[in-house]
Amino acid sequence: MTEVSDQPVHLTPLVEEHRALGAKLIDFAGWLMPVQYGGILEEHRAVRERAGLFDLSHMGELFVEGPEAGDALAYALVTNPPALTIGRAHYSMIVAPDGGILDDLIVYRLGEESFLVVANAGNAQLVSDTLAERIAGRRAVLDDRSLATALIAVQGPSAAAILAPFTDVDLAALKYYAIVEGSVSGIPALVARTGYTGEDGFEIFVDNARAVELWRTLLEAGRPAGLLPVGLGARDTLRLEAGMPLYGNDLDRTTNPYEAGQGRVVKLEKPGDFVGRPALEKVARDGVDRRLVGFMVKGRGIARHGYPVYGAGEDRETGVVTSGTQSPTLGVPIGMAYVASRDAEPGTMVDVGIREQRVPAQIVPLPFYRRAR
Amino acid sequence: MNPADLRYTKDHEWVRVAGDQATIGITDYAAHQLGDIVFVELPVVGRALAQFATFGVVESVKAVSDLFAPIGGDVSETNGVLTSSPELVNSDPYGDGWMIRVRIADPTQLDELLDAPAYDALTAAG
Numbered sequence: 001m002t003e004v005s006d007q008p009v010h011l012t013p014l015v016e017e018h019r020a021l022g023a024k025l026i027d028f029a030g031w032l033m034p035v036q037y038g039g040i041l042e043e044h045r046a047v048r049e050r051a052g053l054f055d056l057s058h059m060g061e062l063f064v065e066g067p068e069a070g071d072a073l074a075y076a077l078v079t080n081p082p083a084l085t086i087g088r089a090h091y092s093m094i095v096a097p098d099g100g101i102l103d104d105l106i107v108y109r110l111g112e113e114s115f116l117v118v119a120n121a122g123n124a125q126l127v128s129d130t131l132a133e134r135i136a137g138r139r140a141v142l143d144d145r146s147l148a149t150a151l152i153a154v155q156g157p158s159a160a161a162i163l164a165p166f167t168d169v170d171l172a173a174l175k176y177y178a179i180v181e182g183s184v185s186g187i188p189a190l191v192a193r194t195g196y197t198g199e200d201g202f203e204i205f206v207d208n209a210r211a212v213e214l215w216r217t218l219l220e221a222g223r224p225a226g227l228l229p230v231g232l233g234a235r236d237t238l239r240l241e242a243g244m245p246l247y248g249n250d251l252d253r254t255t256n257p258y259e260a261g262q263g264r265v266v267k268l269e270k271p272g273d274f275v276g277r278p279a280l281e282k283v284a285r286d287g288v289d290r291r292l293v294g295f296m297v298k299g300r301g302i303a304r305h306g307y308p309v310y311g312a313g314e315d316r317e318t319g320v321v322t323s324g325t326q327s328p329t330l331g332v333p334i335g336m337a338y339v340a341s342r343d344a345e346p347g348t349m350v351d352v353g354i355r356e357q358r359v360p361a362q363i364v365p366l367p368f369y370r371r372a373r
Numbered sequence: 374m375n376p377a378d379l380r381y382t383k384d385h386e387w388v389r390v391a392g393d394q395a396t397i398g399i400t401d402y403a404a405h406q407l408g409d410i411v412f413v414e415l416p417v418v419g420r421a422l423a424q425f426a427t428f429g430v431v432e433s434v435k436a437v438s439d440l441f442a443p444i445g446g447d448v449s450e451t452n453g454v455l456t457s458s459p460e461l462v463n464s465d466p467y468g469d470g471w472m473i474r475v476r477i478a479d480p481t482q483l484d485e486l487l488d489a490p491a492y493d494a495l496t497a498a499g
Contacts, residue, residue, distance in 0.1 A: 024408075040434045041409040041460075233408070233435055300456075302412050302432055325434060326411035355430070 012057035013150050013211035021229055029122035031058035034231040043234035044328045047197050051156030051222055052230035055215070060124025061149040061205065062117040062131060066140035069113050071272070076134035077107065078257060078280070080270040084109035089177045089194060092117075093265055094127060099256040099279035103127050104247050106194055108179045116179075116190070116205075118151075120247050134275060150211035154218055154227070155201030155238075157371070162222045163202055167191065171202075185217045196235065198242025199371050237325050240334065243294060243367030249305055250292055250322040250336050256280065259288045259338070261366070290319060291344040294366040295352075297333035299359035302326050303352040309337050310358060312349040319343070321352060327368060334368050335361075374493050375400060376467055380443065380483055381492035382425070387467065388443040390483065395444050398471045399431060399462060402496045407433040410462045413455040415473055420448045422475060424482045429472070431462065440472065444482045450474040 010031045018025060023034035034055065036043060046052050064073055070082035079092040089108040093101050103123035108116040119127040128144045135142060154163055160171045169182035169191045179192040187210040195201040206214050219229065236246065245251050245260060257266050257280070266280050297303055303324035311318050324335030335352075343350055346365045351358040379387040385403035389396045404410065412432040422428050424445040431438050451473050455461060462470040487495065 035435070036408060039409050041411075237434060301414070302437075304437065326432075328434075 010058065010147070012055055013208045014055045014057065014152075014215050017212060017215055018055065018229075023229070023231060026232075028232055029058060029120070031121055033058060034229070036231040036233045037229050040231070040233035040237060041328050043228055043230040044237050046226065046228040047156045047199055047230055047234065047238055048329055049157070050226035050228075051154055051158040051162055051201075052197075052228055052234070053215070053218055053222065054153040054155065054230050054235060056151040056153055056203065057149070057208075057211065058121035059151055060119035060121065060127060060144070060146040061151070062119060062124075062128055063143040063145055064115045064117060064131065064135065064140055065113055065143065066138070067113055068138040069115050069135075069140040072135035072138040072140040073107065073115055073117070074270055074272065075138075075274050076131055077105070078266045078274065078276060079107065080267040081107050081109065081115055083267075083270075086111055087178050087180055089179055089192065091265060093257055093262065094130060095257070095276035095280070096253065097276055097279065099276045099283060100253045101247070101251045101255055101257060101260070102130060102253065104245065104251055104262075108190075108192060110179065110181070110190070122248060148208055150206050150208050150214070151203060152206070152211065152214055152218065153195060153201060153203045154222070155195045155197040155199050155230075156227070157200060158222070158225045158227065159199070159201040162218070162225050162227060166217060166221055184214060187214055189214070196242075196244055197238040198244070198367060198369055199238075237328055240323055240325055240336070241327055241329055241367065241369040243369075245292065245336065246323060255292070255338075256283055256288075258283045259290055260292045287341070289341055290338045291341055292322065292336055292338055293344050293346075293363050294368060295335055295337055295350065295361045295363050296330075296368070297335070297352060297359055297361045298349075299357075299361075301352070301354040301357065301359045302333045303335045303337075303354060303359070303361065308353040309339055309361075310351040310353065311343060312351055312360065314351075318350060329369050336366075339363070375402075375489050375496075377489045379467070380486035380488060382441060382443045382486060383495065384441045385496075386441055386443045388483075388486065390477070393477045393480075394449065395446065395475045395477050396471050397428075397443060397473050397475060398466055399440065400492070400496075401466045403438075404463045404466045404470070407431065407436055407438060409434050410459045413459050413462065413472065415451040415455070416448050418448050418451060422446060422448060424485065442475070443486055444475060444477055446475040446478040448473055449476050
């Protein structure tokens with residue numbers, strides 16, 4: 001477990017709430033965050049079966065506004081934000097000129113000239129600085145409100161039922177990957193139907209000053225339905241089961257979107273230049289030597305980040321595990337790995353090096369878990 | 374607090390002695406530090422262990438931790454139930470969560486271990 005260092009960490013407005021709930025707090029990306037409250041498995045199950053409440057205030061919230069905001073973002077990112085209608089969102093990436101991924105993002109269109117870009121906590125400053133550089137010279141401004149904005153998520157099959165009585169937002173009309181301005185318990189909020197768990201759910205953006213009130217309201221509101229506070233430990237097992245990559249594990253500066261299985265996120269057909277276009281066009285033409293895949297361990301042992309992957313029964317090293325855990329829902333060890341393209345087809349057997357053993361695993365399509373709709 | 378009839382290592386293993394047989398597991402403190410335990414890897418019966426050598430691995434959702442033998446000897450039994458129910462280490466670390474039994478080679482090695490008050494002091498400070 002990462003020790004809290006001597007460096008000052010950022011605190012979210014909810015840190016005392018977490019302490020009062022008995023959370024185990026760790027330093028995550030320079031923020032003091034709850035990794036678990038009662039236990040990772042219990043929290044994971046709560047989200048799959050009922051609902052969980054997450055403090056995600058460490059994430060970056062970057063507002064980009066102006067007559068050329070859309071075009072500026074189309075240049076800065078691999079997606080085409082001008083194609084979003086107002087109130088819609090899409091998953092995106094920001095890459096370096098060589099096509100290497102700097103962060104994965106969600107871009108929300110709030111208005112004709114108004115966008116919200118949500119970045120991972122560990123990359124928020126870099127994304128902020130890079131976006132500012134890339135939109136320079138256009139009629140658009142970047143307003144980095146990361147440190148002033150709290151983000152609380154309710155995720156799980158009961159999320160809508162728990163939230164509905166407390167918001168003026170018509171949740172039944174709020175589609176997946178949509179966002180609307182409204183209020184929750186009288187608190188002005190942006191309410192988005194997005195999440196990182198594979199369940200239905202909502203991500204609610206409010207000013208820091210109202211975060212405690214919102215957190216306590218939702219915790220109480222959800223209590224009869226069995227909602228639990230959920231930490232970063234279960235956030236990771238949930239997103240992995242849902243087949244969602246984690247920057248720092250599955251995506252990094254040395255990986256490009258095509259290798260990561262996210263080629264459809266790169267909109268080469270959008271008009272105009274964008275940072276990384278020549279490099280990514282080349283990858284799209286030439287293909288990739290390695291691919292990020294999902295796997296299930298068939299033998300005994302848990303595959304974890306950094307463990308080597310070999311051809312089945314071979315000495316040939318084909319890649320490396322990027323994320324891995326015991327899946328609470330499936331009851332077997334699962335993971336993601338980069339493997340040579342020749343080993344990437346679902347059904348292919350490989351061996352994972354777990355300590356001194358070679359443990360058989362099978363490449364499987366993502367996601368591992370899909371919610372009932 | 375920690376059972377008075379056991380001896381402990383600084384790495385949070387416990388040992389219960391009955392004649393020349395030692396039963397070994399990890400403490401409630403260790404199980405709590407690890408969180409939900411999802412996997413336990415134990416040695417084969419017959420393996421000879423040296424005192425303080427690693428005899429296996431215990432894994433929680435987020436962490437992998439080596440297990441160190443409090444006392445040397447041959448492994449006479451392992452708790453097979455932990456393969457399907459690793460969570461027993463969390464729920465009953467001194468009882469059904471036991472890990473291995475060892476035929477004690479040298480009983481004087483027990484003198485190297487902490488008694489319950491010393492282990493309580495160690496974990497209270499930590």
